[in-house]
Amino acid sequence: MEDSRIVELYWKKNSDAILASEEKYGSYCRLIAENILHNREDAEECVNDTWLQAWNAIPPQRPQSLKHFLARITRNLSFNRWKSQSAVKRSGHETALVLDELAECLESETDVESEVFLRELRACIRDFARSLPEREGSVFARRYFFLDSVSSIAERYGMTENNVMVVLSHTRKKLKKRLSKEGFYDDAK
Template sequence: MDDASITELFRRRDERAIAELKRKYDKLCCYIAGNVLSCREDIEECVNSAYYEVWNKIPPDAPDDLKSYLCHTVKNKALDRYKYNSAEKRSSNFTVSLDELAECIPDYREGSGEEKALAEAVSRFLRTQDELHRKVFVRRYWYGDSLAKIAGYYGIKERTAATYLFRMRKKLKEYLKKEGYDHE
């Protein structure tokens, strides 16, 4: 079933919507949550919680891209669960990748309205980058992949992936500064 049909099921409040969403995207959702969380039960709970949230938000929300909407929801649920599980315990790869990104992206509280404009600015920046650099960036900061995993995906050395990321963060910081987002 395609995404438009699934979204229509949500709009009609048809319970098959969740089953179809799960059938189509469960593996991807578990992958995203699994890159943030390590416990299988937490991953499953996070993914199910995301399905429930999507059920509650469509309607009134009407996402243009159901897959991205769901992935964003899963990632946020996983991050919330991670924060809950690791209050005061900071040592995972995912925390490291978030700390790296914090060097160049200003901190905006969710719900302030500015996060959407910031996300659009980051998307515009990524569209200006070459494909490999963009993919490495997305694998690290969206999917939470380790440098070793990224290097394996693209047949490059870990050090090369780290260099790409360092340079892209530097460019992103400059780009955002020109767009009016001052990190300092």
């Protein structure tokens, strides 16, 4: 079914929207959730919650890309679930690795509760990812949006794992510079 048709079903509050979403994007969202949680049962629950959240969000929202709209919901739900799990229960080792990598982009870690700050950070990351050369941006997205493993990225793009790691390292350095340049390490921000 076309995405526009599925979105229409959501707008009409027709439960077929959920069936169509599951049929078309179920495995896609499940993969994202499993990449974060590394647990099938937890991932399944997050995917089911994705349909519910999409149901609640549409309307008023009308996503341009239903696929990525659902992907974002799954990603956020999965990450929230991962964070809520105790360190012992967490099985998303890759998630911890990705977070460690992202920590390299930070001068230091301090809790920020400002919505404005996070909104600006999101805008910065959106612009940064958009500004990257195509291949670099894709590797960056696979790792930090989809949480693909390094080996998976290497397989996808025909790279060696070492190449992938070097690309990611280079991109993180650029992101760190960008964040610094835009004042995200400035206490006043």
